[in-house]
Every structure is written in C-alpha cells, then in structure tokens.
Amino acid sequence: MVKARFHFHRELNDFLARPLHGHTFACAFAKTSSTKHMIETLGMPHTEVGLIVKNGRPVGFDAQIDADDLIEVYPARTTPEGMANGALLLRPPLRVADLCFIADAHLGGLAQLLRLAGFDTRYDNNFSDDEIEQLAQDEARIVLTRDRELLKRRTVLRGCYVRALQPDEQFREVSERFDLAPNVRPFRLCLMCNAPLRPAGPGEIDGRVPDGVRERHSRFVTCDVCHRVF
Numbered sequence: 605m606v607k608a609r610f611h612f613h614r615e616l617n618d619f620l621a622r623p624l625h626g627h628t629f630a631c632a633f634a635k636t637s638s639t640k641h642m643i644e645t646l647g648m649p650h651t652e653v654g655l656i657v658k659n660g661r662p663v664g665f666d667a668q669i670d671a672d673d674l675i676e677v678y679p680a681r682t683t684p685e686g687m688a689n690g691a692l693l694l695r696p697p698l699r700v701a702d703l704c705f706i707a708d709a710h711l712g713g714l715a716q717l718l719r720l721a722g723f724d725t726r727y728d729n730n731f732s733d734d735e736i737e738q739l740a741q742d743e744a745r746i747v748l749t750r751d752r753e754l755l756k757r758r759t760v761l762r763g764c765y766v767r768a769l770q771p772d773e774q775f776r777e778v779s780e781r782f783d784l785a786p787n788v789r790p791f792r793l794c795l796m797c798n799a800p801l802r803p804a805g806p807g808e809i810d811g812r813v814p815d816g817v818r819e820r821h822s823r824f825v826t827c828d829v830c831h832r833v834f
C-alpha cells in the first residue's frame with residue numbers, strides 16, 4: 605500500500621465524512637489504483653466529478669495515482685464543460701440533444717416537471733437499477749437518482765446525484781446542473797407518458813375539457829397515448 609493526499613472541493617464534500625470536509629487528507633491505496641477507483645472508494649460517484657487535478661495538472665479518470673501525489677477533485681456542477689483541453693475532458697461535452705433523462709423510482713415528481721418543461725424523461729416506478737443502467741446506456745440518457753451506488757456503475761456515463769427532496773427544488777437543481785433554462789419547451793411532451801404532444805383539433809376537445817377552461821383558452825394539445833388534453 606502507498607499513500608496519496610486528496611482534496612475535494614465544494615459540494616463534493618457532502619459525500620465525505622464530516623471531519624474531512626474542506627481538508628486535504630492522506631489515504632492509503634493499492635499501488636495500481638486509478639483516480640476513478642479511488643474517488644469512488646472514498647464515496648463519490650464519478651458522475652459528480654467535473655475535473656481532476658493531479659499535482660497541479662488536469663488528468664483523466666484512468667490516471668494512475670502514485671505515492672505522495674496530491675489529487676484535487678472538483679464537482680461537475682461548477683466546472684464548465686470543455687474548460688480543460690480536449691484530451692483531458694472526463695466525458696464528451698454535453699450537447700442540447702443529450703438533454704434526455706431517466707429518473708429512478710423515487711423521482712416521479714421530478715420526472716413530470718422535466719417533461720412539462722419539454723425534456724424527454726423516462727420514468728417508471730417499477731424500473732430496477734439494472735433496467736435503469738441498461739436504458740441509460742442504450743438510449744444515452746442522464747441518470748437522475750439519490751442512489752450513489754447506481755451512479756457508480758461502470759456503464760453509467762452521465763448522471764446527477766439529486767440532493768433535494770421536493771420535486772420543485774429537485775427540478776431547480778437539475779436545471780442548474782445541466783443549464784436547462786435556455787432549452788425549456790413547454791407542452792411538447794405528455795407529463796404522464798413522455799409521448800410527444802400534438803395540437804388538438806376542435807372535435808377532439810368536446811367533452812374532454814370543462815366548458816370554463818375551453819372558454820379561457822384557444823389552443824389545446826393532446827397525447828396519442830393516454831388521450832389527455834392539455
């Protein structure tokens with residue numbers, strides 16, 4: 605075993621034991637450990653990391669740690685993507701097309717708010733962790749969860765550990781983390797089904813919208829899966 609020093613910045617300290625918050629601390633590890641392995645051993649999922657600096661120079665997840673190294677780790681939220689030069693990015697830059705999500709079973713309220721804002725979000729309270737991992741990989745989705753172990757899974761490329769407990773605060777958190785505000789497109793997706801909404805014809809509204817609502821609004825959209833009108 606050899607020892608290196610670690611320093612975690614800002615909100616990454618949430619994943620450490622309280623006495624270590626804000627401190628540089630030494631940690632022993634097996635000689636051939638990668639930075640990713642050590643960071644996750646210390647408790648934080650790789651998805652929450654935005655930048656790793658080894659002895660003053662940015663490195664990737666697979667960099668080997670040597671005795672007496674100083675490893676500084678910065679959170680994803682506050683590290684602008686693309687800040688480091690191409691060779692040192694921990695993951696490819698996030699494009700607008702990448703802003704689709706899969707929410708775990710405890711985040712149903714958040715899933716609805718994301719759909720309402722127009723972001724494609726898979727959610728089913730019966731999804732197992734294995735299914736979430738598989739769907740995230742197959743459909744290139746960002747995993748939203750309060751389960752650190754799910755985010756540590758090897759094939760989960762992007763994710764977000766959701767700290768807040770209330771859906772509106774969770775939405776604000778995810779929105780800030782992935783800069784969603786410029787890309788909000790309300791009434792694009794059904795908040796129940798995640799299916800695309802389309803304009804409803806006059807005949808489709810009859811009997812499905814209360815008269816009062818119909819008088820106050822001129823445009824309606826409908827979902828071809830659940831046939832709700834919004």
Ligand SMILES: [Zn+2]
Nearest residue numbers: 794797827830
């Ligand atoms: Zn629907």
